[in-house]
Amino acid sequence: MKDILREIGMIARSLDSISNIEFKEYDLTKGQYLYLVRICENPGIILEKLSELIKVDRTTAARAIQKLEANHLIEKKADPINKKIKCLFPTEKGQNIYPLIMKEHHYSTQIAVNGLSEKEQLLLATLLHRVRKNVEVSWEHVKKGKKREY
Structure with missing residues (x-):
């Protein structure tokens, strides 16, 4: 990856x-x-x-x-x-x-975003939003004093 x-x-x-x-x-x-x-x-x-x-x-x-x-x-x-x-x-x-x-x-x-098409910019924004949402779950978990399992 x-x-x-x-x-x-x-x-x-x-x-x-x-x-x-x-x-x-x-x-x-x-x-x-x-x-x-x-x-x-x-x-x-x-x-x-x-x-x-x-x-x-x-x-x-x-x-x-x-x-x-x-x-x-x-x-x-x-x-x-x-x-x-x-x-x-x-x-x-x-x-x-x-x-x-x-x-x-x-x-x-x-x-x-220089050089990215409108479609690529929209896709990038959508994917980054999803990544942020995924990370927020861990952030909330750790913020509450809990440990993540690796």
Whole structure:
């Protein structure tokens, strides 16, 4: 079998590295742009849901959120019903950066699929979606403290 996950990992790390360099001037490093995008797309999201969307543990997400908040890109607001729950919202500064991040995302997507037909792009997207769904099962399993059988 081909080493599919190695290829996916190299693609992800390359694009993440590019983004970290290009977004540094906006105080976005170490993948923080991912968090900002999800918060802009889901204003009022809570930390737990955000960490599930990005597929990271809560501690990692909490550190990224602290940095985004310190850089005035997002803000926490108490939930109107349960004041203990903090909802995450982009600030005006964060909202202004969002279109730039999406522009980079669309550009990177075009570079990544260069030379692929529309049909191949659709097939790739479909297959990657299935792969992600398969991996999510293990991610949820391990996240709950369980071990996988090899």
